[in-house]
Amino acid sequence: MKKMRPWKMILSVTMILSLLSACGSQGDGNANAPSTPKEETTNSATDSATAPDPLGKYPETVTVTEILGYNPPEDPRTPSGITPEQNAYLKDLKEMMNIEVKYKWTVPSAQFEQKFSLAMASGDLPDVIEVDQKNYEKLKKQDMLADLTDAYAQYASPALKAYMDSDGGFAMKTFSADGKQLGIPAFEDPFLSTQLLWIRQDWLNNLGLQAPKTIDELEKVAQAFTHNDPDKNGKNDTYGIAMQKNLFFWGFDVRGFFNGFGAYPSVGDKQSAWIKGGDDKLLPGLIQPEVKTALGKLQAWYKDGIIDKEFALKDENKAVEDLTAGKVGISYGEWWYPNWPLNSSVDKDPKADWIAIQLPGIDGPAKSLVPKIRSNKIFVVNKKMKNPEAAIKMLNFYIEVGNKKYKDKNKAADGYVYNWFNPRIANPVDIDTIYREVNKALDANQTEITIDDANYKTVADTFKATKDFLAGDTSNATKGVNWGQYYSRAAKDGGWGLTRQIKENQQFVYNEFYGLPTPTVVEKGGQLDKLMQESFTKIIMGGSLDDFDKFVDSWKALGGNEIIDEVNEWYSTEATK
Secondary structure (H helix, E strand, O other): OOOOOHHHHEEEEHHHHHHHHHHHHOOOOOHHHHOOOOOOEHHHHOOOOOOOOOOOOOOOOOOEEEEEEEEOOOOOOOOOOHHHHHHHHHHHHHHOOOEEEEEEEEHHHHHHHHHHHHHHHHOOOOEEEEEEEHHHHHHHHHHOOOOOHHHHHHOOHHHHHHHOOOOHHHHHOOOOOEEEOEEEEEEEEEEHHHEEEEEEEOOOHOOOOOOOOOOHHHHHHHHHHHHHHOOOOOOOOEEEEEOOOOOOOOOOOOHHHHHHOOOOOOEEOOOOOOOOOOOOOOHHHHHHHHHHHHHHHHHHHHOOOOOOOOHHHOOHHHHHHHHHHOOEEEEEEOOOOOOHHHHHHHHHOOOOOOOOOOOOOOOEEOOOOEEOOOEEEEEEEOOOOOOOOHHHHHHHHHHOOOHHHOOOOOOOOOOOOOHHOOOOOOOOOOOHHHHHHHHHHHHHOOOOOOOOOOOOHHHHHHHHHHHHHHHHHOOOOOOOHHHHHHHHHHHOOOHHHHHHHHHHHHOEEEEOOOOOHHHHHHHHHHHHHHHHHHHHHHOOOOOOOOHHHHHHHHHHHHHHHHHHHHHHHHHHOOOOO
């Protein structure tokens, strides 16, 4: 009997998991709920006679060093001026487990990659690190990763193990080598990466326009947003479409724009995408002829002022400032935008009415690029760390505090910033669980959520915000905060609601490559990405469109051809087709 390779198994089970998340109930999470944390200390690392408590407290403080690239807190109720070191989750971690986190350094996320590259080169790494697949491969090759096999087996909570087992345990196997568990992967529903178009309905109404379905219609709307005073303030102070210097990033970039032309250069986070060619081989979307066509349109829009003349100098935070300040009325992005930063836009301008629509395309709504597997975040431990099990216990901690008994804590207003806490792993189908449970409760006219497992907090928070938004109640949170949670997670025409429709209607194209970075990508990927970024930016800002052909030749000569061969070798031997 032919053995199925690990990635084939991951893909198969992920697809099953994804299908279940869209169509069925999650099951009884209570069975997986971890035990109540004990006040008594249990340093099980040295006690072989007693089963380790996944939430046990160390008798003496264990210090864990980390580094962090961070974005602003998503919830505007978060106290202003708070720093990652003041994150209330760290205080609770110390109280519950006697683990103290100390940051070697923290930087805004845009600066993280450069600083982390320097840290890797010097070997000055913290105890616990979040890495992508490329850096995982580099650290593994340099033998810098701790073996987490025993730590995971002994200390992982039932809830953490349930998450890791939800794909049959194959993601865990992927990040193991020679029988050693070298990383704990966070994997999610791949449709979380689906690109949508966010547009201000109130500006459309002011100008008597309809939401665009084609690129030509989008161009007319964007021109009107740029030149026809869409906010009716009598000033020439708006432009059409948000954009920043990183063309293919995690947000406020133009992946969705290229998808509108049938071009699929990237799946985000600076990762190239691969599509099926006509000869049963994979082609890099980055060098599709359609990319050239799309660059030509961006060049025209730059000249017309539809996109920011200074986009090449702006990072994602500057793009967000324009969105929340009411300077721009259109942005490509995923389901979560209402939760941040569009919630702040709504709070600053009560008339702001953002809606989500399917990507405009050449002849009508276009298909979004979706990865077959979404797992680009792996938590690893420095081989030099004295207590590697502390990383597992920290994962347990974050899942534990999602339970109902902590419902009166963990509030943004009290300084809890979830996206600053690492390591953290969520239910792989977390967002769809929220969508289904909240809508089930709304349809049944429930006043409270009945779910009582580690998903309680996320479901209950969205249900509360939804009820308050629909009732116009701002006693607990602003209109923007309530709307943001509702319209990102629960609204049937909102971020996740529309993403579900795109999935159900097969309005997507898969990124066909889902293996680990190839040797040439690890060695030359950064150089090739820089070449792409510089070449495309120059074209957009007025360079010759024919420079795209020169870029393709250079990309192939500098390593692209080797990458094409490596990816297709993987495709012919490893991929599920």
